Amino acid sequence: MAYEFERKQRIAVLGGGPGGYEAALAGAQLGADVTLVERSGVGGSAVITDVVPSKSLIATAEATNALAEAADLGVQFFSRGETGKPVRPEIAVNLAAVNKRLMGLARQQSEDMRAELVRAGVRIVTGEGRLDGSSAIIVSTSKEAGTDFDRVEADTIVVAVGARPRVLPSAVPDGERILTWTQLYDLQTVPSHLIVVGSGVTGAEFASAYTALGSKVTLISSRDQVLPGEDVDAARVIENVFKRNGMQVLSKSRAESVVRTEDGVVATLTDGRTIEGSHCLMAVGSVPNTAGIGLEEAGVQVTNSGNIRVNRVARTSIPNIYAAGDCSDSLPLASVASMQGRTAVFHAMGDAVNPIELRNVSSNIFTQPEIATVGWSQKQIEEGIAQGDIYKLPLKSNPRAKMLGIRDGFVKLFARTGSGTVIGGVIVAPRASELIFPLALAVEQRLTVDQVARAFTVYPSLSGSITDAARAMHIVL
Structure with missing residues (x-):
């Protein structure tokens, strides 16, 4: 058979x-x-060569920032000099080891x-x-x-x-001075002056990281602000933080060419200006x-x-x-x-x-602070593509944020007009990538702001701002 x-x-x-x-x-x-x-x-x-190494580098940058800002929380680092008097040590980054x-x-x-x-x-x-x-x-x-x-x-x-x-003919990477994001990991020392061409997600993330690591950074942005296409309020927060940390942001500027010099690079803008640096990162898409x-x-x-x-x-x-x-x-x-x-x-x-x-996909930009989004955007609501109400809660009002010394960020919720169903949100905060999950779950499961508000959050916690924002959008029956 x-x-x-x-x-x-x-x-x-x-x-x-x-x-x-x-x-x-x-x-x-x-x-x-x-x-x-x-x-x-x-x-x-x-x-x-991309997500794992870049986010590991960003983790090092976050640790560097935490040390630099520890004094704001009353923690001070000193060593004894030759005279016995305390001397504040410098924070050093061994990029080769990193x-x-x-x-x-x-x-x-x-x-x-x-x-x-x-x-x-x-x-x-x-x-x-x-x-x-x-x-x-x-x-x-x-x-x-x-x-x-x-x-x-x-x-x-x-x-x-x-x-x-993406490689531009006028700025061909050589792997030493002109670099793509896959070539950064061969650097042995922190660039003294890193020029970043492109202010999208990749450019913004590396500009943020290398500023924290000690580089002077010049970010060339062809648009009005960094992170074009992202939530306007979130992009504004990030650009303000960049500038406060000493980064030079050249808005409405476009690089015409980048060439290598004897000991660095020169970026020439379309308006004739030139910027000299030690290295250049080309972040112009893929x-x-x-x-x-x-x-x-x-x-x-x-x-x-x-x-x-x-x-x-x-x-x-x-x-x-x-x-x-x-x-x-x-x-x-x-x-x-x-x-x-x-x-x-x-x-x-x-x-x-x-x-x-x-529309239900949550995404994150690993700048400092991070930007996490899910669902419909404020722009889509304002253009009438989606019907929704908007509520924004600054993070500085959160008690846990005050304890951690967090000055920048917010929680923003979007809820369907009438029903109160959560249709999207934006979080700008340290570890926003972790905080966005409750909103992603709410969008996926079509929860209302009242249902989100009824969930218990730890006090004090940054996640408490999510329920606070949801509570502020209470739908009166």
Whole structure:
């Protein structure tokens, strides 16, 4: 008697960043035969050269700030000089040691993720991959491209190839003086004067961090204020903090070129002004790694910028091909990439899936203080795209903030007019990335401000400002 066994579904994942990692893990957990193709290491650029090392650097910057501001809380640091009198020591940052630590953390995270995939039964192939139609990936597994190949047949393909820093012809990075954010970790000493071109999230985060680490920083912003596109009140707070900390912010300025000199760099602005510095960080956006990987031949639609078009379950124009992460046309966040990876595999394998609602995604900017947002924005409410009421509560009125010496920040809530349903919010505070979760939960679960206000918060706590703001928006029945 002959028995027929159903063949395991074959899933091939191209790229091992947050999206690819989660896709591979989800597929293995659901019983699929999964192969992950990655050229540089599991975790991709997010873990190896971007999110993990950059946020580790920012953690060091926060520690430096905490020491510098300890005197405000009555804590003073002194050593004894030759005369026996107390001498206040300087705060010194050993950048070589800092970078060694954070790159070690990045490698360890990558190794932990790889080990998790191996335990789950995922086959990992190291090499350069490209689509071969809609049912296979061809991998060049030799350092000499074009010599050894591995062909991975698949029923479902998930493309998660990420993105790389955008390079301008007039400011080509050399890895020593003119740098992308992936090259900063080779620095051995803190730049004496760091010029940052670009005041978006990446530029603002590194400008904030290196100011705390002791660099003189000049931030070149082409817009009226830093962080264009973010909540206006939040961006204003951050810019004021930047300037108070000694950063030079050049608004409505655009860099025409950046060139290396004998011992530094010179940035020339379009209005003819020049700024001399020791180093320059180019933070002018990113480019998806989608060129030359067979997307066009497979029939996968991409945008003019090269990003892969996907729907709310991360599916592309080809039914069995999905895309996740910064290579897609969705929000370029690691959390979104991870959700896309899981959602793609759940959908492909017929498991229960909730289409991604980008409006419910919480995001954070790791400046000092941080900016966290979720849901509808104030701009959308003011433009009539969403109907809502707005309430803003300065953080300086919070008792815990006073105890911690926090001077800057606020909690802002947006609630649906009439029903009081929480539709969004903004938090500017230390660790805003942690404080935003109650608001993200409220938005996701459609809680009202009264329901949020009824939750008990610890007294004193920064989270108390969230319930205070919700209480102020009480809906009278």
